[in-house]
Amino acid sequence: MVEANKEIKEGIWSWAKFLRKGIGYFAFALHRLTGIVILFYLYLHYTVLSNLLRGQASYNAIVRSITYGPYDSFLVLDFLLALVIFYHGANGVRLALNEFGIGLNHNKALFYTFEIIAMILLGIFDYYALQFVGVGF
Amino acid sequence: MVEEYEFEIKRKDESGKVYYQTYRVPKDQISTVLEGLLYIKENIDHTLDFRYSCRMEICGSCGMEINGKPRTACSTIVKQLKKDHVKIEPLKHYRVIKDLVVDMDPFFEKYKEVKPYIIRNDDGVYDRELKQTPEQFYEYANYSMCIKCGLCMAACPIVGSDPQYLGPAPLAAAWRFIADNRDEGAKYRVAVIDGEEGTSRCHFSGECTEVCPKGVDPSFAIQKLRKVSFKIELASLFGRS
Amino acid sequence: MGAKTEMRYGSLSRFFQAITGLFIIFFLGVHLFAAHINFGHPVAFFNSVLLQLRDPWWFAFFLIFVYVITYHGINGLKNLIDDTSISVRAKRRIGIILYIIYFITIIYGTILTILVVQIPVPS
Numbered sequence: 001m002v003e004a005n006k007e008i009k010e011g012i013w014s015w016a017k018f019l020r021k022g023i024g025y026f027a028f029a030l031h032r033l034t035g036i037v038i039l040f041y042l043y044l045h046y047t048v049l050s051n052l053l054r055g056q057a058s059y060n061a062i063v064r065s066i067t068y069g070p071y072d073s074f075l076v077l078d079f080l081l082a083l084v085i086f087y088h089g090a091n092g093v094r095l096a097l098n099e100f101g102i103g104l105n106h107n108k109a110l111f112y113t114f115e116i117i118a119m120i121l122l123g124i125f126d127y128y129a130l131q132f133v134g135v136g137f
Numbered sequence: 138m139v140e141e142y143e144f145e146i147k148r149k150d151e152s153g154k155v156y157y158q159t160y161r162v163p164k165d166q167i168s169t170v171l172e173g174l175l176y177i178k179e180n181i182d183h184t185l186d187f188r189y190s191c192r193m194e195i196c197g198s199c200g201m202e203i204n205g206k207p208r209t210a211c212s213t214i215v216k217q218l219k220k221d222h223v224k225i226e227p228l229k230h231y232r233v234i235k236d237l238v239v240d241m242d243p244f245f246e247k248y249k250e251v252k253p254y255i256i257r258n259d260d261g262v263y264d265r266e267l268k269q270t271p272e273q274f275y276e277y278a279n280y281s282m283c284i285k286c287g288l289c290m291a292a293c294p295i296v297g298s299d300p301q302y303l304g305p306a307p308l309a310a311a312w313r314f315i316a317d318n319r320d321e322g323a324k325y326r327v328a329v330i331d332g333e334e335g336t337s338r339c340h341f342s343g344e345c346t347e348v349c350p351k352g353v354d355p356s357f358a359i360q361k362l363r364k365v366s367f368k369i370e371l372a373s374l375f376g377r378s
Numbered sequence: 379m380g381a382k383t384e385m386r387y388g389s390l391s392r393f394f395q396a397i398t399g400l401f402i403i404f405f406l407g408v409h410l411f412a413a414h415i416n417f418g419h420p421v422a423f424f425n426s427v428l429l430q431l432r433d434p435w436w437f438a439f440f441l442i443f444v445y446v447i448t449y450h451g452i453n454g455l456k457n458l459i460d461d462t463s464i465s466v467r468a469k470r471r472i473g474i475i476l477y478i479i480y481f482i483t484i485i486y487g488t489i490l491t492i493l494v495v496q497i498p499v500p501s
Binding site for chain 3: 009012015032035036038039042043046049050052053055056059060063066067082085089092093095096099100125128129
Binding site: 008009010011012014015020021022023024025027028029031032095098099101104105107 | 205206229230231232294295297298299300340341342343344346347356357360361363364
């Protein structure tokens with residue numbers, strides 16, 4: 001194999017520089033960034049769920065603190081997380097179809113289509129989620 | 138007063154010092170970026186070095202970063218950049234030898250690794266030509282248009298983070314031969330194209346297709362390659378070759 | 379003509395990443411609906427979680443969900459690390475570490491789910 005030349009590599013985060021590049025690059029970079037966020041959240045979620053073993057009082061106290069306060073600002077992060085998850089899922093469907101050889105010639109159109117569908121579904125999800133937090137419509 | 142373009146060029150001298158130098162080029166003297174560079178070399182600074190040859194997007198020599206995007210200088214019309222300030226840098230992901238001249242040897246070494254020639258299972262002695270219908274020809278014709286300019290390698294994000302990745306051009310070349318009905322060497326290439334630095338590293342960002350001056354569409358070729366290597370891998374799992 | 383060299387399975391790995399991704403769309407859709415829309419509260423309380431897990435279908439659902447989503451995430455991270463310029467040996471070692479993390483996670487998830495199911499539901 002050709003030896004890597006230390007002068008020419010751009011660095012571990014070079015893939016994240018999506019400014020002034022095509023929509024395909026933006027999709028790829030955001031897919032990775034959202035994947036990292038979701039993986040981090042996954043282990044955070046497992047950690048929170050582990051508190052079920054501490055009993056009803058402890059677990060419910062955690063749920064109340066992130067729903068009603070003093071850590072209810074986490075709900076804002078939850079909405080951002082939903083955005084991240086819906087984006088990653090929609091783009092992931094496009095990539096999965098590509099793996100099966102579907103839509104290889106129409107990637108831009110597929111990207112926009114799936115993301116628009118995902119944002120509509122996100123809007124519906126947020127609508128119901130907001131109702132529980134006392135936001136009236 | 139003659140209107141001028143401002144060419145800001147990233148230079149590297151023999152001692153390795155990297156710096157930017159700005160030149161003013163009259164607008165009425167040039168139309169392409171290459172003409173601008175030649176104007177600079179002939180009239181302002183003969184020490185400026187860059188590669189060029191055919192001047193018509195056939196040889197692939199004049200690849201460079203122009204206003205942040207890999208392009209061929211001979212076919213980039215300055216007016217179409219819509220800016221009077223033109224920033225020119227050597228292609229990314231290549232070692233710079235001097236000024237805008239980069240070391241293309243590693244790129245050509247990667248090219249050789251995919252065995253870019255017809256491989257057959259016979260003795261190579263034929264009493265007639267190997268037949269190919271027009272439909273079979275068009276299966277791979279597009280991918281044979283590659284001029285090895287290396288712009289796709291400069292645009293690829295994976296080549297940027299891991300220079301050992303084979304890259305779009307070699308993989309597109311591999312597909313060009315696998316798709317050729319005269320070729321019988323897919324199984325000899327799959328270990329390379331689907332190895333640690335092969336097709337599985339492509340994440341379909343599509344930048345290679347965006348920058349290719351000949352419309353080769355390497356990202357599409359890589360997805361087609363994946364299908365082939367997937368079938369071969371699946372077959373090998375069940376003990377079939 | 380080159381001899382056939384060692385077979386690699388990069389395409390199969392990417393295929394599994396795609397398949398698990400599609401499964402997650404289904405699992406996550408069900409989970410988001412059941413846990414955050416149909417539950418009557420943005421984050422489920424203790425009793426709700428226990429009652430749900432007592433249903434054998436939900437129990438199996440969550441177990442498979444954990445196995446699939448953790449694989450997808452860890453494999454995705456492995457792909458990211460494989461795209462860096464560290465040595466092949468370092469990449470292999472990190473890959474092994476990541477798969478150990480995967481197995482520890484799913485074993486922990488399985489044990490956690492079983493232990494939670496055994497907690498008596500408070501009145």
